Amino acid sequence: MKPDSTRRYIIPAEAxxxxxxxxxxxxxxxxxxxxxxxxxxxxxxxxxxxQKMLTQQLRELEKDRVITRTVFNQVPPKVVYELSELGESLKPVIDEMCEWGERYIKGTL
Known part of the structure; x- marks a missing residue:
């Protein structure tokens, strides 16, 4: 499934x-x-x-297919979130963000 084609981005980083x-x-x-x-x-x-913000953010990430939500049929209900295949493709981006942040915090940029 592709992202909403009605949304127009000025530059790819905006997406x-x-x-x-x-x-x-x-x-x-x-x-x-x-x-x-x-x-x-x-x-x-x-x-x-x-809790409200966490729920909202999880829903948005799920809607954008970056995470998956699995509900286990038990009492009480068990819900687990994990990176989807699309979310896994963000790992290099997250790695770079962490490395840049670490250098920034240390003042080595």
Whole structure:
């Protein structure tokens, strides 16, 4: 499935930012980089995010096909999020962002 063809981008980087931009989406993707997580795990790893915002960001990432949501039929329900195949293709982007940020923090740029 391709992205919404009605959306027009000025430059390609805008498409990337549209999907992964913002403080919370990037943090969520960084946590999922290391493997599947339940909602409660993501909340613990990102304590400053509200539950409402976490849910909203997860829905948007799922809508953009960057993550997958698996619901296990049990009581209580178990929901697990993980990077989709499309999300896996973002790993080099996340790696570069982390490396740049590390150099920036250390003042070695």
């Amino acid at each position: 990337t930012l549209n999907v992964i931009g913002g403080k919370w989406k990037t943090l969520i993707l960084c946590h999922l980089y290391y493997g599947p997580k339940r909602t409660s795990e993501l909340k613990k790893l990102t304590p400053e995010i509200t």
